[in-house]
């Protein structure tokens with residue numbers, strides 16, 4: 001366990017964070033299609049190479065979360081992505097959940113799959129170079145109806161089971177109970193749901209004797225839903241997000257990372273800077289950083305458009321965004 005604790009801590013080098021490059025085959029294909037890029041396996045490999053082999057990314061990234069397809073692929077330098085990341089001092093990790101399906105008793109809500117053969121898969125991922133893992137649960141807000149307490153609780157139980165298996169396999173688990181940004185809800189509602197979700201998660205982790213000093217929490221920010229007219233100010237987001245975390249997250253958790261959740265790249269950057277400043281002001285016990293997918297990749301994808309001749313320009317945009325996000329957490 002001592003090893004896991006020190007690995008978990010070492011993600012939080014000042015100014016560094018985690019790139020979530022773990023979109024499933026389905027999500028990656030859809031993401032590329034939204035930029036007019038038709039994607040098969042080779043195009044998805046080039047898409048990963050664009051980001052994972054970008055020179056200089058190692059100055060801002062302590063880890064990258066990969067999807068299983070990418071763990072087996074090589075970059076244009078003919079090295080396995082996981083090997084070249086590790087050589088540059090970036091921990092390779094792997095998304096191990098197998099996606100979500102509707103809950104039979106509440107079909108508008110989702111439960112995450114993938115526990116059944118997890119211990120066997122973890123052995124393979126570890127052999128392939130993974131140092132850490134991620135499991136994403138999805139919590140949806142809709143008026144006063146959703147989320148239900150039972151969806152939050154069931155997802156928390158699976159996160160706890162996952163965390164135990166992963167620690168047993170000698171890897172660091174990232175626990176991601178994502179409270180979705182999609183919806184009309186207020187920031188206050190998002191905060192309440194964040195408190196309920198994180199409060200439930202940490203009490204279920206305790207009941208299941210998961211050692212919280214060897215897990216990383218990946219969380220949403222407390223922000224108004226994307227269909228709410230109200231635009232949050234970043235100090236408001238910071239205040240509510242830190243209040244929710246202070247209420248629920250034990251101090252022995254070695255660090256907390258944020259997802260971008262569909263915020264614009266600038267919003268995700270400015271809100272993060274405000275959250276980190278607030279945490280410092282209130283002497284929050286854990287280091288905080290980013291673990292973004294869209295907010296780090298979107299600008300570069302629109303420059304790249306799947307074309308080799310745009311690659312250098314796209315990488316420059318990616319590194320520029322990394323610099324801004326890194327400055328936000330410094």
Ligand code: 13P
Nearest residue numbers: 020259260261292293294
């Ligand atoms: P976004 O930053 O695009 O929300 O993605 C983070 C992530 O890992 C979602 O599972």
